[in-house]
Amino acid sequence: MTDAWAIDVDRDDIAKAALVAAPAPPLAPGQLRVALDSYAMTANNITYAVFGKPSGLFGADKDGGDQGYWDFFAERGEPGRLPVWGFATVTESAADGIAAGDRFYGYYPMASAAVLTAGKAGPGGFTDATPRRTTLPPIYNHYQRIETLEGYRTADHDYWPVFRPLFLTGWLIADQFEDEGDYGAEQILIASASSKTAIGLGFSLARRQGQRPQTIGLTSQAHVEALAAQAIYDRVIAYDDIATLDAGVRSAFVDMAGNGAVTHAVHSHFKDHLKASIIVGKSHWDADAGAAALPGPERQGFFAPGRSQKRIAGWGGAAFGQKVAEAWLAFMEVAPRLARIDRRRGGDAALGAYRDMLAGRADPKAGIVVEP
Known part of the structure; x- marks a missing residue:
């Protein structure tokens, strides 16, 4: 398909997706049309699909109803359009x-293209003012000119869509741990440790000055050796070896994927010595979350937009941006050895990338960049 295209996702069954023609509508005053140059396909996007329908993340819209990720780019009743960075x-x-x-x-x-509505346009960019988006988190609605991106370097271009949103989430989780006194934990167990958000968290915790908890990356047996060699975590162990850890050590658990079996194993092993259990994403979209009748603490969700808004309110937008840029540039020194760029071109390849990520076939050591 050579003309403008989009990928429609069934709101009720995210495994059903189709490449469709997307004719260009005429622009209304205040609108602009963009051609996508490149975007990333990561496990984070699968989380967007899982929470596409209203799920309590965003709160009420102007009519008092809940919203979900499908509300960014599709009206109610239309097929879902998956958000990407x-x-x-x-x-x-x-x-x-x-x-x-x-x-x-x-x-x-x-x-391959999109129509946006510019509000508050200025030298740094603009905020999308499409009515259905105005009650959604601001962090998703701001478009930044490349020339004004803090911490942007041309050499890092492909890593921005692949890593930047996920690294920011990991950095914000690390910030919350520090803010909460690490919940009293001596060690932090991070599931799906080869995921990009987990790597961002591990990297950010390792950069902390002074005393901090030990970080333990949890991953499948096949990934242990390679992940340990990256030296992001203090230790890396296989999921099957969780029971070998000292159950008396005060611990915290960060679940990046909503994997019920791993969650059950950690809660059952540490019981009351587990001081916090935080779920970040749900890339294991078809797995039982395993939340019922678990020993230990109640699980709590982490929502990056809410955390970022709290820090922007407290620190100011400029200071927040500077702190993130400093951490990001440090991370960019190691990112190329953590993931190669897997480039896909065209609509059929874009659909294939989505299906690969949904099915868990994507190589965690690659960052998929789609060029429409």
């Missing part, structure tokens, strides 16, 4: 302050 170039503009050729980093639908 990437770069795009303006091809047509009816918005003041934005011209054809301008390039932006931000949140786009899984498609």
